[in-house]
Amino acid sequence: MTRWARITASLVVLLMPSLNAMGELRFPPPEFESGYQFPQTTSPAARAVIYEYIDAVVLLAALLLGTYLILRKRSRRAVYVLMISALVYFGFWRDG
Numbered sequence: 001m002t003r004w005a006r007i008t009a010s011l012v013v014l015l016m017p018s019l020n021a022m023g024e025l026r027f028p029p030p031e032f033e034s035g036y037q038f039p040q041t042t043s044p045a046a047r048a049v050i051y052e053y054i055d056a057v058v059l060l061a062a063l064l065l066g067t068y069l070i071l072r073k074r075s076r077r078a079v080y081v082l083m084i085s086a087l088v089y090f091g092f093w094r095d096g
Contacts (some may be wrong), residue, residue, distance in 0.1 A: 055094060063084050 069078045
């Protein structure tokens with residue numbers, strides 16, 4: 001068996017038990033006898049699909065710029081500014 005086959009097989013063996021837990025409702029809702037109706041859960045409206053593509057393009061541009069700054073320009077200050085910019089954009093402005 002090759003090294004990658006062993007790694008893949010061990011990962012499959014380790015991750016298989018967690019598949020059952022992914023779709024299971026941990027605590028089922030209580031059953032009331034008084035006729036109580038649970039309120040409908042609300043979720044925020046989905047963003048437009050174009051914003052997902054914009055985020056992907058911005059991420060790709062940030063990765064390419066980071067690669068350029070590290071390998072060609074070798075500027076720690078520029079990489080730090082890129083890191084703070086990515087944190088602000090993806091973490092705070094786009095809400096993670």
